[in-house]
Amino acid sequence: MTMPSPVAPEWFAHQDTVSMARGLLGQLLVHSTAEGWAAGMIVETEAYRGPLDQAAHSFGNRRTRRTEVMFGPPGHAYLYQIYGLYVCFDVVSGPVGAPEAVLVRAVAPVENLPLMARRRGVWAESDLASGPGKLTQALGITMAHNGLPLWEPPLYLAHYRDPWPAHAIAAGPRRNIPYAGEAQHYPWRFWIRGHAAVSRPSGPAAER
Template sequence: MLKPVHKEFFQQETLQLAQSLLGKILVKETKEGTAAGWIVETEAYMGAEDRAAHSFGNRRTKRTEVMFGEPGYVYTYVMHTHCLVNVVSGPKEAPRAILIRAVEPHLGIDLMYERRGTIKKDTDLTSGPGKLTKALGIVKEDYGLPLFEPPLYIAEGYEPCSISSGPRIGIDNSGEAKEYPWRFWISGNKFISR
């Protein structure tokens, strides 16, 4: 059985946590069953000073409120009909978050296929932030849940041999912030988004 990480795991500095999440398991328990995948790609958003962050300039709205709280909670939002899942990071009142961009399927793979419909290749199942939430059954209503207890949590996984980093994806209108190398992935993993 998978066990959630301790709350203290999330106390790391954001860029460090974005890398520490790689190899951990993202788990979602639902009445249809449990689905889980190893986290293989993340993207850090550094809050007030990061033009690409929803909380840039300390923008505090109903949507961003959870980011102003303690680390280790779920920040979900909808973008172009896709729900995206983030890990709140950084100290209280420093609104930072880490987008989980891709996972490698681990448990409940049949359930993932059911949820995702017609998929041509295995690698398309969870290789993107909208794909993985649909496959795992993560929804906007998971907003604010703790990531250190069921039904949606991070569990221990494995230590990646090699981690790569580069610019974040899909944030073209964010000035110099689009060049920051704050996207991290497990080198060579075939489930990364692109």
């Protein structure tokens, strides 16, 4: 497989955050480094809607060094570190001034599985990138990528397959946001129904 072409910059601008969260399912996330290029198909996302969303880092338009890129134009990478150990990857959405983003929670390995396995230190395909901290590690994405545009190398999105039929996409509450009040119940987590690469937290009734 040769490296796929990136999406056009306009793709990010013509949809709201929830639409983008759905639209990212089935797209390829590609990262090229000196070690080679690797890619995964996005199978799970979560929408975070800034000002009105208590779960979002930018809730109430909170503008800090960390949230700054979310206030900029859509289609850029928002990266943050969590628990001092892991990095999470978001796609900035919404127009300039609207601090919204989509968290990519899981990808299915598509290209260069050996490289992904080496970075992760595990070899089971279903464990390579089935979580937000796992996929950044598998693809070699770091805090240094914060703010980069996602329509050109080294880190970009590419169309991979046609949009999924509605019945193939499931929606439900987002993971691990107990502090978010009412917002913890909003059905803004989306995933490809039954896909093996969707994250599997240990909680009860972990729906996949």
